[in-house]
Amino acid sequence: MSGPVIVDTGGANIASLQLAVERLGRTAELSADPQRIERGSHVFLPGVGAAADAMTRLERTGLAEVIPRLTQPVLGICLGMQLLYEASEEGETRCLGVLPGRVRRMSPAPGRPVPHMGWNRVAHGRPHALLEGLEDGGFAYFVHSYRAPLGEDTLAACDYGETFTAIASRGNFHGVQFHPERSAALGSRFLANFLELP
């Protein structure tokens, strides 16, 4: 086992996650090498952009096979979280399938433009080590147009006209729809909690 690793999903702004980990006094290596990722103590799966592009890249590097078999704590962030589900409506993409359910497009409404961009409340569901020290109903920073369904894996939810999963967890696989690396103190604590998971 070595330290935390960030899966290089080809996204352009992985740096902000790396810097957030550094602000916690830790370092996270960026890698697309399956062997390095298998050895990571904690694995971050970040992602911005489109689901189909991201899955194509994971398939090309063999990571689409590797990630579902990982046994250490894995955290999908934003698109990375959506990739953990079975499928995404975005480009009708088959995803990694470690969390049950389909990711769907959000519908815009007056006063609720899509993409959902900005600070919104995160309401806690069942207790979990990831939520330790986080304010129930605290604000986090969201940027997304697709959303994951509520289900038994939902740890926390967000209401943006429709309620969707903000934090999910099943076994060693976790997902967060907001950007913890840009969610001020709440986000830092969330990342610290993840890095504390055994």
Place this chain on the structure above:
Amino acid sequence: MRDGRVVKGLRFRDHVDAGDIEALAARYREEGADELVFYDITASPEGRRLDRAWVRRVATLLDIPFCVAGGIRSVADAEAVLAAGAEKVSVNSPALERPALVNELARRFGSQCVVVGIDSRGPPGGWRVHQYAGDPARVRDAGRDTLDWLVEAQERGAGEIVLNCMEQDGVRRGYDVAQLSEARAHCDVPLVASGGAGSPEDFSEVFERAGVDAALAAGAFHDGSIRIPALKAHLLGRGIAVRP
């Protein structure tokens, strides 16, 4: 930003020094700003690319989102800024020079990364887009109607619009509610009001009357005449949802 310092002008002219980039960024982080926007105002008028060294320094410091604008003319330029840690890029004059830039950026990074900034002025109902507004000697009518460009930018993939109302810039007598209301009616993506903030009441007015998603200010924050905690207390008191 100009020459590594934060500057602020009046109606896009006569810029004066407002402080050190990192010191201001740290102060706004502490005071509870929800997002910061950095404009390299002379990059496009001078035909040069943005200086990116400070982007990394700011990214190291900030745990809130920030957007970088100025001199982003290609996917490669945007990639460098995002790789340095910015959350979003904002394009303004380069998108007017070559509108397909907006499509290219949205395709590569997703709409959520792509902000289109519009500098606009004109008689009510006849607002016109202006180009190279960062340089008083080069600013000019871009040959486009503001509302037409607002719609086109969204069709091309802009995920957010920042409307800078030039007449109000630095004047501190309130946002241009008429223009922003009209823009709101044509804008299905997040709309950010810019130009004219002088008091907490100006913010509540633009949220309540123009229905914008966010309001941006510079000068009134830089000189401390509006403090962010007091502003947020005012907005919460008016029943406007903000992060406390």
